[in-house]
Amino acid sequence: MSARRLPPGTRLLDVAGHAKPQGSKRHVGNGVMVESSKGLKAWRDQLKVLAQQQRPPHPFAGPVEITLGFRFVRPKSHYFTGRRSDVLREDAPRWATTKNVGDGSKLQRAVEDSLVDACWLADDSLVARWVGEKVWVDRHTGTPGVRITVRELAA
Template sequence: MTAPAFHITVHGTPGPQGSKNRNAAGALYESSAKVKPWREAVKSAALDVLTYDAAWMPIRDAVRVEIVFSLARPKGHFGTGRNAGQVKASAPQYPTGKPDTDKLLRSTQDALKDAGVLLDDSVVTDTVAAKRYVLTGDDTLSHPGAVIRVWRLNNPKEAAS
């Protein structure tokens, strides 16, 4: 496989986008306060990379997006006393609770669009997403964040020419 068209590492707590609540006046707002800081972190990391590529144009063709979200373990996963800092044997290996992977994808893809990586998030035809605890596997970070890769998909019409 060729190299990704775009690759970044984002530092910060991944925030899900999708669920909305209404305030007393009836206005809608994001239910997660983590959405805005996360989208800004993704946008900032993307713009830092794009600054060095004056010829970059937002991708308008089909892409595959691969993202590994690194989430912090809850405090209850760790021992106490002399075992403080040690993950309990009973702690789950994978994060199965909130945030939902699809909502993390939504906020991240929107941020990639806002940064100018993608013309629109509708160009994403293939996704591979994983949420993991920090330091538990390939592409996981030592702190919350994400590793994001965007791959251009070959256009069969162009390949046949």
Template sequence: MTAPAFHITVHGTPAPQGSKNRNAAGALYESSAKVKPWREAVKSAALDALAYDEAWLPLDEPVRVDVVFTLLRPKHHYGTGRNAGVLKPSAPEHPTGKPDLDKLVRSTQDALTDAGVLRDDSVVTAVLATKTFVLTGADALSHPGAVIRVWRLNKPKESES
């Protein structure tokens, strides 16, 4: 298998691209206060990675985005008192609550576009996205964040001889 065209690890709390609201003056603003720091974290990590590739041009071809979002477990998944820090047997294995996976993907793709990884998020033709808890699966981090890989879907053209 070929290597991904782009690969980063982002540290920070993944946040969904929520709905937009209007203020009294009619201006649009993001309904989630958490999305701006997340998008900035993704953009910053992407720009740091791109700084080492002077020839990088935003991907303008079909791509697949693979992303594993690592989330903290809620406190109620753990016991109390002498069982503090011990996972309850009833704690779910997979995160099923908010944030919604599709909205996490949307905010992340927008940040990749802002950073110049993608020409536009319309070039994304396939997405493999996962939500996991800290240290509970493949690519799960030891803290909140995400592992992001972008794969080119076009086969490389053979050079003409």
């Protein structure tokens, strides 16, 4: 968490971990559907627990803006090999756009549902404005996860 003061009606939560997208469900028989994303339950549980620990006194009940900054550990292919294996290649991308990190809307869905479960939001339909990014972080010094900012909007 940042030491700086947040404006009234704003909450900040930084969650370390490996973000998982929530999206497609698959049919397993007898009308039962399960999430197809491996690791989603653990990620949502982690989000929920940390959000509950820093829960606002009352859930946001009006329109909000949500800002999500997802951080993913760079793959080995972004670095040189051999003795320079800790040096980032000049052509390594800044933005995490590979399929294995998931698409932004599905990552956002997992966060929003966890915030509802943790009583930060009365309902995820209250998200009227959203901003997000997916960036790479250094595999040695960076921390994967998501930084979440929720801000009340004037009704």
